[in-house]
Amino acid sequence: MLDVRRLRLLCDLDRLGTIAAVAQARSYTASAVSQQLSALEREAGIALLERTGRRVTFTAAGQVLLRQASRVLAALEETDAALAAVRTGPAGPLRIGAFPTAVRTLLPPALVALGRAHPALELMVTxxxxxxxxxxxxxxxLDVGLLNDYDVAPGDVDDDLGSVPLLDETVFLAVPAGSGCDSLAAAAGQPWILASEGTLCHEVTVRACAAHGYTPRVRHRADDFVTVLALVGAGQGVSLVPELAAAAPPATVRLIALPLRRRTRIAFRRGAANHPAITALLDFFRADPVEHRGGGPADGGDG
Structure with missing residues (x-):
C-alpha cells in the first residue's frame, strides 16, 4: 500500500523541482525527504526517480505515479468532504486566508452571516x-484562500487546486487632486509610490508602466493602501490602487479609472469544494455577490 504522505512529497517534488525546496516547504531535512521518497519507491516496487548528483528527474514510472497521485489526493479530499456532509454539516474549523483589504471589507459580512447560520463553524481568518x-x-x-491576478500579470490556479470567481475590479491611477496627470502614459514623469519588491502589486505596476515604455521612478515604498493614498494626497507621487481599496479616498486624491482589471478568486484543494464548511462560504458569496454590496473603506495592502 502506498503511503499518502509520501505521495504528497512526490507531488511537491514535481511542483518545486528539488528535494531541498521540498524540505524547506515541509520543514523537513533534505535527508528526511530523500528517505521518504526512497521508501515510496520500495512500496511501488520500481524506480520513480533518477538521481544525477543533486539533480532529480522522474522516470516513466514516476510520471505515471505522479498523475495517479494527483487523482488520489483529490479523491481523498472528496471523500473527506462527503463524510463531513453526512456527519455534521457545516461545523468545525474553516481556516480562511486573505489579503488585508479583503479581510477588512469582504470577509466581515461573511463571518457574521456564517456565524449566525452555522454556529458550529469555527471561523478563523489569517x-x-x-x-x-x-x-x-x-x-x-488553510482550507480556503483568496488569490488575485491582473490583466498584465495573469495567474492560473494549479491543477491540485480549485477555485471560483469572487470579484472583478477596476484598477485606478491615484494622483494628487491638483495634478495635471490624467493617464498612465502621462505618469511617466511622476514620482511613484510602489509596493515592496517581490509583491504582486509591485510587479503589476512595473508591467503596466513598461507597456507605456517607461520604468516608474520610485520615491516611496508602501504596502498599506491607506498609507499609499495619504502619500498621494500629500503630493508625494502617484500609484495604482484597486477598486476595493479606493472606496473612500482622501479629498486630496483624484482617481483615474484605467483599462486594467484585478480578479479575485476563492481557492481550495481540488476535491474539497463540496465540504460543507467550504460550501457554506461559497454559498454566501453566491447569494450576496460582492458587486451588489460594494467595497468598504480603503484599508490595507494586498501585496
Whole structure:
C-alpha cells in the first residue's frame, strides 16, 4: 500500500523541482525527504526517480505515479468532504486566508452571516499574501484562500487546486487632486509610490508602466493602501490602487479609472469544494455577490 504522505512529497517534488525546496516547504531535512521518497519507491516496487548528483528527474514510472497521485489526493479530499456532509454539516474549523483589504471589507459580512447560520463553524481568518496561499492550502494550513491576478500579470490556479470567481475590479491611477496627470502614459514623469519588491502589486505596476515604455521612478515604498493614498494626497507621487481599496479616498486624491482589471478568486484543494464548511462560504458569496454590496473603506495592502 502506498503511503499518502509520501505521495504528497512526490507531488511537491514535481511542483518545486528539488528535494531541498521540498524540505524547506515541509520543514523537513533534505535527508528526511530523500528517505521518504526512497521508501515510496520500495512500496511501488520500481524506480520513480533518477538521481544525477543533486539533480532529480522522474522516470516513466514516476510520471505515471505522479498523475495517479494527483487523482488520489483529490479523491481523498472528496471523500473527506462527503463524510463531513453526512456527519455534521457545516461545523468545525474553516481556516480562511486573505489579503488585508479583503479581510477588512469582504470577509466581515461573511463571518457574521456564517456565524449566525452555522454556529458550529469555527471561523478563523489569517492575513496572507496571495502569493503564499497555494502553498498554505497544499500544506493544509488553510482550507480556503483568496488569490488575485491582473490583466498584465495573469495567474492560473494549479491543477491540485480549485477555485471560483469572487470579484472583478477596476484598477485606478491615484494622483494628487491638483495634478495635471490624467493617464498612465502621462505618469511617466511622476514620482511613484510602489509596493515592496517581490509583491504582486509591485510587479503589476512595473508591467503596466513598461507597456507605456517607461520604468516608474520610485520615491516611496508602501504596502498599506491607506498609507499609499495619504502619500498621494500629500503630493508625494502617484500609484495604482484597486477598486476595493479606493472606496473612500482622501479629498486630496483624484482617481483615474484605467483599462486594467484585478480578479479575485476563492481557492481550495481540488476535491474539497463540496465540504460543507467550504460550501457554506461559497454559498454566501453566491447569494450576496460582492458587486451588489460594494467595497468598504480603503484599508490595507494586498501585496
Amino acid at each position: 492575513e496572507v499574501d496571495p502569493a503564499h496561499v497555494p502553498a498554505a492550502l497544499r500544506e493544509r494550513r
